[in-house]
Amino acid sequence: MSNFFSENFSKLPNSKTSIFAIMSGLANKENALNLSQGFPDFKSDYHLIELVNRAMLNGYNQYAPMPGVYGLREAIAEKFEKLYQEKYNPETEITITAGGTQAIFTAITATVKKGDEVIIFKPAYDCYEPTVELVGGKPIAIQLDPESFKINWEEVKSLINSKTRMVIINSPHNPSGKVLSKEDMQQLEKILKNTNILLISDEVYEHIIFDSQKHESACLYPGLKERTFIIASFGKTFHNTGWKMGYCAAPAYLTTEFRKVHQFNVFSVHHPTQVALATYITNEQNYLNLGNFYQQKRDFFLNLMKESRFKFIPSKGTYFQLLNFSDITNENDFDFAKRLTIENKIATIPISVFNEQNLDTKVLRVCFAKTEETLQKAAEILCKI
Known part of the structure; x- marks a missing residue:
């Protein structure tokens, strides 16, 4: 059997x-x-743990709203404005998830259909490829240069066709630590212009960047923002990976599709932690x-x-x-x-x-x-x- x-x-x-x-x-x-x-x-941070405990004691122990606690989504929207001067509507464009991996799984499941091609840069976080395969899509792998880990954008351009549904990028990049530059993002924006191709921008390490470099979020590029699921992780940011807390920011039309899957995947995530984070991230020094x-x-x-x-x-x-x-x-x-x-x-x-x-x-x-x-x-x- x-x-x-x-x-x-x-x-x-x-x-x-x-x-x-x-x-x-x-x-x-x-x-x-x-x-x-x-x-x-x-x-x-003991203060964050204290905030979660306080939320539990104050009764936030039942289901959170499906998209996430509004106060936390609002705080995330404010964070985007402070860091990138970009706007996301907390009601229709931000969803709280059970970590970054669930957000990635949901974004792929919501939009990739059987036979669709998804471009993935390798080495890649190991959830991308199997999720694409699970929904009947076809991963198209591009091997990064083994020493520089640079993306060959001409190769990317050559692989774009009518079946290409999505591209997945990750910066700062796990496992290499490589950070995509402004020129990289402009190249990608140019390649995807006048297409219906979607983008997942895995930005879970956005605040862990060194040597005075700048994180080039996909939201900074209008031609990318309009087609992108931005994935982030509180667990990576605040040293508590076991809490499995993250979020997805995307235009309203993509968030609508994202939530259709999210509601039947996890429905909602840990309520008291969301309440705590809504307060904690208002202090920008915490990240x-x-x-x-x-x-x-x-x-x-x-x-x-x-x-x-x-x-x-x-x-x-x-x-x-x-x-x-x-x-x-x-x-x-x-x-x-x-x-x-x-x-x-x-x-x-x-x-x-x-x-x-x-x-x-x-x-x-x-x-x-x-x-x-x-x-x-x-x-x-x-x-x-």
Whole structure:
């Protein structure tokens, strides 16, 4: 019966367990230092936790409105105006979601039909491709340059056709830390002009950007804003990934379609946390200081890694850093990552699983959203390899 089921009913027959679950599971089994999955090992702001607790005590424990608590949507709209001088209507253009992944899933499910093509840049966050496949779409992968992670816009242009339904971008980019430039966004805007192609702009790391660079949100470009689902994450921003809180901002006609799926997917998300965040994000310092906060961690870690045999280019955003191990071993990255976890007691993520046809560039991803104590221990281990 099990073989019959998998061969005849599975809508994702080639989908495997997430690499994050595999490496974190192995880290737990081996009692290894976990730099694999992207979560902080330090505490959230006690004030935010207090606000959530207060909301619970004040009775916000039943279903929230389907689109989200209005006060939070209003605060997000104000945030867009402050940061980007762009307007989103909190009533018709902002929806609170159970994290960024649910928002991405919902946006794809609401708009991609059987046979539609969706352009994805690899290495890519691992939820994009299977979601497209789940709804009968066809992922069209473009492999980024293995060293610079730049997008070849001529290649993008050559792949656009009547079947292209959507393009998915991610900046700052997980796993490389690459940040799309103004020129990149202008190129994309030009390519999509006079088409009906939609865009998902995964901006969950928008506030974690380094070296005085600017985040080029899709909302800053009129030709993109009119066709874009912007995806954001409170969990990434406020060090509480386990709360699974995010949002989607999109024009009203796209939000209408988004909510048709959202209401039957999760309906609504954690009510007291929404109430708390509505207050918390009105203080812009709670997110504007994140770049400096994480840049100090990046610099602290990379300064310690100078004595290692790993090669690296400092990440420009996110809280991830890539480490090239080509001077250390010829092993494939998955085997090397497993061996590091078992023998050296440090867990990382092999990048090949995110690449087209599992391209192995001898690179691992580590998460530096950790205490200095954790980063010190990690560097000591890695410098001995």
